[in-house]
Amino acid sequence: DAKTTQPNSMESNEEEPVHLPCNHSTISGTDYIHWYRQLPSQGPEYVIHGLTSNVNNRMASLAIAEDRKSSTLILHRATLRDAAVYYCTAGGTSYGKLTFGQGTILTVHP
Amino acid sequence: DTAVSQTPKYLVTQMGNDKSIKCEQNLGHDTMYWYKQDSKKFLKIMFSYNNKELIINETVPNRFSPKSPDKAHLNLHINSLELGDSAVYFCASSQLAGASTGELFFGEGSRLTVL
Numbered sequence: 001d002a003k004t005t006q007p008n009s010m011e012s013n014e015e016e017p018v019h020l021p022c023n024h025s026t027i028s029g030t031d032y033i034h035w036y037r038q039l040p041s042q043g044p045e046y047v048i049h050g051l052t053s054n055v056n057n058r059m060a061s062l063a064i065a066e067d068r069k070s071s072t073l074i075l076h077r078a079t080l081r082d083a084a085v086y087y088c089t090a091g092g093t094s095y096g097k098l099t100f101g102q103g104t105i106l107t108v109h110p
Numbered sequence: 111d112t113a114v115s116q117t118p119k120y121l122v123t124q125m126g127n128d129k130s131i132k133c134e135q136n137l138g139h140d141t142m143y144w145y146k147q148d149s150k151k152f153l154k155i156m157f158s159y160n161n162k163e164l165i166i167n168e169t170v171p172n173r174f175s176p177k178s179p180d181k182a183h184l185n186l187h188i189n190s191l192e193l194g195d196s197a198v199y200f201c202a203s204s205q206l207a208g209a210s211t212g213e214l215f216f217g218e219g220s221r222l223t224v225l
Contacts, residue, residue: 036214043114043200043216044153085151098214100153 002027002090009105012078020073020104022088027068031091034098035062035073037084044087044100047073083108113137114217116201122223123191130187131220133201141165142184143214144176145200153200159184188222196224 005023012018024033032051036044048055048062050071055062061074075082087103114135123129135142143166144156158166162178173189188195201217 041218043202043218044214045216046213049213087153098155102151 002031004088004090004101006086006088006101006104008102009107011107011109012075013109014079015077018075018078018082018106018108020075020086020088020106021070022072023070024088024090025069027090033062033064033068033071034089035060036087036089036100037082038087038103039084047086078106078108080108080110082106112217114201114203114215116199116217116220118220119218120221120223122225124225125191125193127191128187128189129191129222130185131199131201131222132183132185133217134183135201135203135215136182137203137205137215138182139203139205139215140181141204142178142181143202143204144184144186145202145216147198147200147219149197157184157186191222191224193224196222198222 002024003026032049034049035047037047038044048057048060050062050064054064063072083106085103085105087100089098089100091098116133121129141160143158145153146156147153155168156170157176159178161181175187176184178184198219198221200219202214204214
């Protein structure tokens with residue numbers, strides 16, 4: 001798996017967009033980029049994943065740099081329920097072998 | 111109806127004891143996993159099973175023995191518990207087993223405390 005680096009924490013106000021960055025400079029050509037989030041006392045929850053192209057789903061958007069060495073998770077309008085730890089991980093070529101780093105603690109202010 | 115359920119949710123035990131954590135998924139997935147989350151919140155894969163067969167064993171001590179009686183269940187048995195085994199253990203499942211796994215479904219975790 002590629003090593004990922006994320007800021008320890010970020011803050012946002014409710015209803016504002018949030019851009020969560022992730023560096024994965026050692027990513028290989030076949031590694032997918034996955035984002036999960038974890039609310040307190042819960043298991044991680046899938047957010048989005050992609051390989052090369054930007055991806056959108058009902059939860060978020062994923063913007064992947066052209067060289068694939070970094071990506072950004074975009075929450076278009078943060079809500080209080082989006083406060084969580086967000087994990088970026090790159091890998092998974094074999095049977096879900098994903099390693100999650102410390103992640104980014106997102107605080108959303110009302 | 112919980113998709114991935116683990117029991118027990120909390121487990122407190124003494125060093126040297128043997129304990130088990132059970133996991134069941136009702137999603138019809140072929141692949142199941144055990145992950146360990148330490149106190150610093152790092153989440154790392156321990157085992158992966160595909161259709162009851164062990165696929166990944168990430169250099170976990172052999173005190174840890176997973177067992178998959180069928181593809182909907184993956185249990186984790188731990189012998190001779192040590193202080194360092196204290197962590198939150200997450201079971202997960204997925205439909206696909208390769209790079210495009212896409213989505214892992216996690217259980218709520220089992221917090222193991224070894225005294």
